Amino acid sequence: MIRLAVPLAGASAFFLVSLITVRLLRPADPKRFFLGYGSALLAVAAYVYVQLWPLETIDAAAGLTACLLLQALICLTMWNAFYSLLWGFSGGLMHDLYNHAALRDIDRLVRSYQGTGGFDRILARRLPNLAAGGFIELQGQTLRLPWKGRVIAWGTLAAFKAFSLGMGGGVK
Amino acid sequence: MLTSLAIVVIASVACQVLLVAALSAWRRAGNVYRTIVVVCFITVPLAWFADRLLLGQVLDRDTRLFFMLIHLALGGFFFHFMTLPDRSVTLRILVELLVAPGQALTAKELGRRYGVKTMITSRLEQLSAGRFLAIDGSGRIELTAKGAWFGRFVTAGRKLFRIASAN
Numbered sequence: 014m015i016r017l018a019v020p021l022a023g024a025s026a027f028f029l030v031s032l033i034t035v036r037l038l039r040p041a042d043p044k045r046f047f048l049g050y051g052s053a054l055l056a057v058a059a060y061v062y063v064q065l066w067p068l069e070t071i072d073a074a075a076g077l078t079a080c081l082l083l084q085a086l087i088c089l090t091m092w093n094a095f096y097s098l099l100w101g102f103s104g105g106l107m108h109d110l111y112n113h114a115a116l117r118d119i120d121r122l123v124r125s126y127q128g129t130g131g132f133d134r135i136l137a138r139r140l141p142n143l144a145a146g147g148f149i150e151l152q153g154q155t156l157r158l159p160w161k162g163r164v165i166a167w168g169t170l171a172a173f174k175a176f177s178l179g180m181g182g183g184v185k
Numbered sequence: 186m187l188t189s190l191a192i193v194v195i196a197s198v199a200c201q202v203l204l205v206a207a208l209s210a211w212r213r214a215g216n217v218y219r220t221i222v223v224v225c226f227i228t229v230p231l232a233w234f235a236d237r238l239l240l241g242q243v244l245d246r247d248t249r250l251f252f253m254l255i256h257l258a259l260g261g262f263f264f265h266f267m268t269l270p271d272r273s274v275t276l277r278i279l280v281e282l283l284v285a286p287g288q289a290l291t292a293k294e295l296g297r298r299y300g301v302k303t304m305i306t307s308r309l310e311q312l313s314a315g316r317f318l319a320i321d322g323s324g325r326i327e328l329t330a331k332g333a334w335f336g337r338f339v340t341a342g343r344k345l346f347r348i349a350s351a352n
C-alpha cells in the first residue's frame with residue numbers, strides 16, 4: 014500500500030502547479046493548463062511506478078491501474094471544485110448572497126441576473142464560449158445547433174433518460 | 186494480465202451504472218448522487234471477490250485491495266460524470282435547442298423554456314433544502330451558518346485563484 018504515495022504525490026504536485034499558474038500567470042482559459050498538468054503528471058506517475066514495481070505480475074498491474082485512477086480522480090475533484098464551486102452557478106449565487114446583503118431577496122436577485130441586452134448574465138457568459146467552441150451558432154438573437162452541439166445534446170438527453178434526471182440543468 | 190484487468194474495470198463500471206440506472210428509475214425523486222455513493226460502497230465486496238467471480242483464480246490480498254480501490258475510484262468518476270447532465274446549465278441549453286422545432290431558438294424563447302427566474306428559484310430551493318439558506322414567505326433570503334461558511338469559502342477561493350467575476 015506504500016504504492017499509494019505515488020498518486021498522493023502526483024495530486025499534490027497538480028494542486029501546487031495549478032495554484033501557481035492561476036495566481037501568477039492568470040490564464041484566460043485555465044482548463045488547458047489543468048489538462049496539460051494532469052496528463053503530464055499521470056505519465057510521470059506511471060513512469061515512477063514502473064521503475065519501482067515493474068509490471069511483471071497482475072498485482073503490479075492492478076496497483077498501477079488503481080494508482081493512476083486515484084490520481085486522476087483526485088485531480089478531477091480539484092478541477093471540478095475549481096469550476097463547479099468557484100465558477101459554478103450555485104457557488105456564484107452563494108458568493109453574491111454572502112457579499113451583497115441587498116441581494117438577499119428573490120426578486121432583487123433575479124433582477125441582478127437579467128441583462129440589459131438580449132441575453133441575461135447566465136447566457137451572456139456561456140453563449141460566446143459555446144459559439145467559439147462550435148457547439149452553437151449565434152445568428153443575431155437566434156441560436157442554432159450544429160452537428161457538434163447535437164452530438165453533445167443527444168448524449169446529455171440519453172443520460173437524462175438513463176438516470177431519470179428529468180431535464181437536468183440543476184432544475185428539480 | 187491486461188485482459189484480466191480490463192474485465193475487472195468493465196465489470197465494475199457496468200455493475201455501478203446499471204444498478205444506479207435501475208434504482209433511479211425505481212425512485213425517481215431520489216438523490217442520484219446518494220444512489221451512486223450507496224451503490225459504490227455496497228458493491229465494493231464484489232470487487233474483493235472479483236478474482237474468483239470474474240477471473241476464476243485466487244489472487245493475493247494486495248491485488249484484491251487494488252481491485253477494491255479501482256472500483257471505488259470508478260465510482261468517484263461516475264459521481265463526477267453525473268454532475269454534467271444533472272447540473273450543467275450549458276448542457277441544458279444544448280438540450281433545449283435539440284428538442285426545439287428546427288433545433289433553433291431565439292434568446293427570448295430560450296428564456297421562456299429555461300430562464301433566469303426558473304434557474305435561480307430552483308437553485309435557491311435546492312440550497313434551502315440543503316440548509317444553506319432559508320427563504321421566508323415574502324421572498325427574503327437568510328443565510329444559515331452553513332450557507333455563510335459556503336459563501337466565505339467561495340469568496341476566499343475566488344480571491345485565492347483571482348477569479349474576478351463568474352456566473
